[in-house]
Amino acid sequence: MTPTEQSAVASAPDIDRLANLERIWKDPSGFWGWFTHVNHRSIGKRYMVTAFAFFLAGGVLAALMRIQLSRPENHFLGPDLYNQIFTTHGSTMMFLFAVPMMFEALSVYLVPLMVGNRNICFPRLNAYSYYVYLAGGLLLYAGLFINTGPDAGWFAYVPLSGPDFTPGKRSDIWAQMITFTELSALAVAVEVIITTFKLRAPGMSLNRIPLFVWAQAIVAFMVIFAMPAVMLSSTMLLMDRTVNTHFFNPAEGGDAILYQHLFWFFGHPEVYIIFIPGTGIVSTIISTFSRRRIFGYTAILLSMVGTAFVGFGLWVHHMFATGLPQMGESFFTAASLMVVIASGTQVFCWLVTMWTGKVVLKTPMLFALAFFFVFVMGGLTGVLMASVPVDLQIHDTFFIVAHFHYVLIGGAVFPLFGALYYWMPKITGRMLSETAGKWHFWLFFIGFNMTFFPMHILGLRGMPRRVYTYSSSMHWASLNMLASAGAVFMTAAVLIFIANFFWHQKKGELAGNNPWGAATLEWATSSPPPVYNFAELPTVNGRDALWDALPNQPIVEGLDEDCRQVLVTRVMDADPDHRDEFPEATPIPFIAAIATSGFFISTIFTAKAFFPTIIVVGIVLLIWYWPRRQPSLRRKEREIWEH
Amino acid sequence: MGTLNQPRPLLDVSRTPTVVFGHRSIIWWGQSGLMAIEGTMFAIFIATYFFLRTRETDWPPGFDLPALKWGSINLALLVLSAVPNQWLKKKSEQGELGAVRIGLIAMSLIGIVNCAIRAFEFPSLNCVWDGNAYGSVTWTLLGFHTFHLVTDTCDTLVLTVIMFFTPIEGRRFEDVSVNALYWYFIIITFIATYLVIYWAPRWL
Numbered sequence: 034m035t036p037t038e039q040s041a042v043a044s045a046p047d048i049d050r051l052a053n054l055e056r057i058w059k060d061p062s063g064f065w066g067w068f069t070h071v072n073h074r075s076i077g078k079r080y081m082v083t084a085f086a087f088f089l090a091g092g093v094l095a096a097l098m099r100i101q102l103s104r105p106e107n108h109f110l111g112p113d114l115y116n117q118i119f120t121t122h123g124s125t126m127m128f129l130f131a132v133p134m135m136f137e138a139l140s141v142y143l144v145p146l147m148v149g150n151r152n153i154c155f156p157r158l159n160a161y162s163y164y165v166y167l168a169g170g171l172l173l174y175a176g177l178f179i180n181t182g183p184d185a186g187w188f189a190y191v192p193l194s195g196p197d198f199t200p201g202k203r204s205d206i207w208a209q210m211i212t213f214t215e216l217s218a219l220a221v222a223v224e225v226i227i228t229t230f231k232l233r234a235p236g237m238s239l240n241r242i243p244l245f246v247w248a249q250a251i252v253a254f255m256v257i258f259a260m261p262a263v264m265l266s267s268t269m270l271l272m273d274r275t276v277n278t279h280f281f282n283p284a285e286g287g288d289a290i291l292y293q294h295l296f297w298f299f300g301h302p303e304v305y306i307i308f309i310p311g312t313g314i315v316s317t318i319i320s321t322f323s324r325r326r327i328f329g330y331t332a333i334l335l336s337m338v339g340t341a342f343v344g345f346g347l348w349v350h351h352m353f354a355t356g357l358p359q360m361g362e363s364f365f366t367a368a369s370l371m372v373v374i375a376s377g378t379q380v381f382c383w384l385v386t387m388w389t390g391k392v393v394l395k396t397p398m399l400f401a402l403a404f405f406f407v408f409v410m411g412g413l414t415g416v417l418m419a420s421v422p423v424d425l426q427i428h429d430t431f432f433i434v435a436h437f438h439y440v441l442i443g444g445a446v447f448p449l450f451g452a453l454y455y456w457m458p459k460i461t462g463r464m465l466s467e468t469a470g471k472w473h474f475w476l477f478f479i480g481f482n483m484t485f486f487p488m489h490i491l492g493l494r495g496m497p498r499r500v501y502t503y504s505s506s507m508h509w510a511s512l513n514m515l516a517s518a519g520a521v522f523m524t525a526a527v528l529i530f531i532a533n534f535f536w537h538q539k540k541g542e543l544a545g546n547n548p549w550g551a552a553t554l555e556w557a558t559s560s561p562p563p564v565y566n567f568a569e570l571p572t573v574n575g576r577d578a579l580w581d582a583l584p585n586q587p588i589v590e591g592l593d594e595d596c597r598q599v600l601v602t603r604v605m606d607a608d609p610d611h612r613d614e615f616p617e618a619t620p621i622p623f624i625a626a627i628a629t630s631g632f633f634i635s636t637i638f639t640a641k642a643f644f645p646t647i648i649v650v651g652i653v654l655l656i657w658y659w660p661r662r663q664p665s666l667r668r669k670e671r672e673i674w675e676h
Numbered sequence: 677m678g679t680l681n682q683p684r685p686l687l688d689v690s691r692t693p694t695v696v697f698g699h700r701s702i703i704w705w706g707q708s709g710l711m712a713i714e715g716t717m718f719a720i721f722i723a724t725y726f727f728l729r730t731r732e733t734d735w736p737p738g739f740d741l742p743a744l745k746w747g748s749i750n751l752a753l754l755v756l757s758a759v760p761n762q763w764l765k766k767k768s769e770q771g772e773l774g775a776v777r778i779g780l781i782a783m784s785l786i787g788i789v790n791c792a793i794r795a796f797e798f799p800s801l802n803c804v805w806d807g808n809a810y811g812s813v814t815w816t817l818l819g820f821h822t823f824h825l826v827t828d829t830c831d832t833l834v835l836t837v838i839m840f841f842t843p844i845e846g847r848r849f850e851d852v853s854v855n856a857l858y859w860y861f862i863i864i865t866f867i868a869t870y871l872v873i874y875w876a877p878r879w880l
Binding site: 155235258260261264265276277278282291295610614655665674 | 688690693694705716724728807808812
């Protein structure tokens with residue numbers, strides 16, 4: 034782009050200026066400082082570490098289930114504990130790992146860097162979202178450790194999860210855990226949308242936004258329209274259980290199927306919320322490691338948008354066994370098949386990119402290629418199940434378990450590991466070991482298929498999901514043993530990754546700014562980036578920002594550097610629009626999250642807690658919002674109003 | 677990107693504004709995001725209402741029709757409040773402190789009156805939340821709107837205090853403008869809520 038106001042010529046940023054930027058943008062260090070951070074990379078790393086910790090916790094629960102199922106009539110876990118474990122496993126992986134990792138963690142860390150700005154929009158809200166998410170996760174595990182883990186499955190269907198069949202607090206903990214995690218995802222969704230549309234580097238018009246950023250923005254829209262449904266349904270469940278409403282009570286005009294509609298109106302988009310970031314990662318990795326621009330940028334973008342739209346019209350295919358009218362079922366079968374068109378378009382674009390590029394088989398690329406195999410396979414069994422008669426036959430069997438693990442691990446975990454190998458050099462400044470990475474990859478890939486492929490056959494042979502054991506006369510023992518053996522491989526693979534991570538922090542090769550020769554803006558700054566992300570705020574000259582940059586690509590100048598001022602740009606063409614100021618480090622998001630947690634958790638036990646706790650939340654938010662005198666006076670002095 | 681040492685042309689942004697309104701402003705986008713989320717909740721909740729309607733032959737089942745008086749008064753007041761609200765929004769975007777203070781006081785009072793009338797609305801629903809699913813959905817829908825009404829009234833009160841007692845800068849006028857935008861959300865969602873709660877049982 035041509036700068037509109039091209040004035041002087043920049044010289045090297047002097048040491049004093051960088052030291053000043055560091056002072057202005059740095060959040061306090063130390064124990065108490067930790068609670069005041071508002072930097073997006075600091076919060077992003079917390080999201081990553083926390084979500085990965087929940088992934089490990091969910092993995093341990095999975096391993097316990099595989100031990101229990103490895104042979105018939107096993108008594109390693111009892112039926113009640115088994116119910117709590119599979120419910121907590123599913124809830125963890127969906128609500129505490131997949132969405133927080135694929136959406137929140139990656140976009141909070143990467144989107145501001147990839148659009149060339151210094152922080153995410155609403156940095157305090159961002160910090161708040163993290164603490165709220167953490168509190169929700171801890172609530173779930175606190176429940177499990179005191180034998181109050183939810184036990185009605187990760188979707189907590191009524192009437193099983195309702196007041197009549199699950200007395201006690203198990204379902205309430207599940208329902209409030211949902212409120213915590215969805216609140217956090219909704220907050221991040223708003224931040225990501227605004228960061229994508231209003232905080233881009235000048236020149237990064239809509240058709241130059243990196244596909245990964247597009248993927249996260251599309252997911253953010255899906256979050257906004259999908260997550261309210263589950264927040265409502267879980268709140269209604271909680272109200273049925275605590276204040277005697279009758280939303281799902283058929284005896285008083287309520288309806289259990291209503292719960293399923295509300296849940297899956299969220300639940301199906303949820304699957305796409307988890308794997309669309311994965312496709313964004315794959316587009317990025319494939320372009321970088323094929324050493325060429327992505328083929329079919331527009332087609333891939335439109336496919337993602339199309340997938341997101343159609344994703345809202347599929348929820349009933351989770352409910353084919355509920356006896357809905359046939360006409361409705363046919364509609365949802367057709368809609369389910371339509372997704373194949375959008376997904377297929379993306380796959381073909383990636384294939385052409387590789388076919389016409391020079392493929393470099395580093396670890397991130399291996400994970401991207403495995404995504405193809407595993408995700409396409411999961412997609413194909415999904416097409417089978419879109420057919421009502423097939424669905425009725427395999428409903429609630431291990432075939433379903435196999436299918437959604439292929440889709441979710443294929444669509445999220447494989448791309449995620451690729452992303453971690455790809456972006457870790459940027460995050461820590463050092464390279465992960467390639468050798469260990471390849472061991473990790475192959476063990477995980479083989480172990481995954483060993484574990485989940487046999488489940489297809491087990492399902493077809495009639496093994497229902499969610500049974501804690503089975504009789505030897507069913508002849509399911511050898512395939513179950515094979516699946517459990519595969520879990521050992523997967524465990525080993527993850528342990529190798531963890532070892533690799535700790536090794537690379539000390540011994541890994543220094544990465545430099547751009548170890549992969551990639552095209553997006555995060556690679557234009559040092560690894561790890563300074564607290565202000567970019568010493569000189571970049572401008573963009575093409576779709577692949579670094580590959581298309583002019584030798585003397587202009588830089589942005591004129592922001593006040595005695596406060597956290599940022600440049601806001603226009604939606605369409607990212608022309609400079611105005612300047613805004615981001616807040617300083619503050620503990621108030623943490624305090625607000627504590628108050629919110631007090632509100633959510635106390636209302637599990639008594640409705641009387643509603644008013645006192647919400648008043649506390651209100652007071653904390655008031656303190657959060659109350660203007661600070663000095664910054665107000667400083668801004669007032671320099672104000673320029675719009676024309 | 678070239679190296680840091682290479683001289684590069686500058687894109688000077690030092691004369692761009694720092695106070696903007698409407699869709700140019702970040703806080704407007706944030707507020708719109710909130711309204712999209714909350715609007716989705718209203719839509720899904722209203723869909724729930726009509727879903728539950730299909731489970732019954734009589735509607736309302738086992739209760740009298742909700743009485744129209746207080747809800748209609750509140751609706752009229754809310755719709756009329758759009759006039760001072762729009763005036764306040766315009767004045768805030770022109771940075772007229774005196775007018776904004778008057779507008780905020782007026783809108784605070786209107787909000788308080790709305791909340792007070794709301795207290796009479798609940799008994800006039802003629803049902804209880806733990807009686808049956810109709811009662812549950814009716815109470816919760818009105819409660820959900822009340823939650824928003826009270827929140828925005830409190831926001832307006834806080835803004836009023838701030839505009840009198842703290843140093844005034846452009847951002848505060850952006851806040852007033854966005855708060856006025858949110859009041860429209862309160863009005864529009866109440867029109868929908870009112871039609872569902874008071875008229876759906878009469879028409880369906």
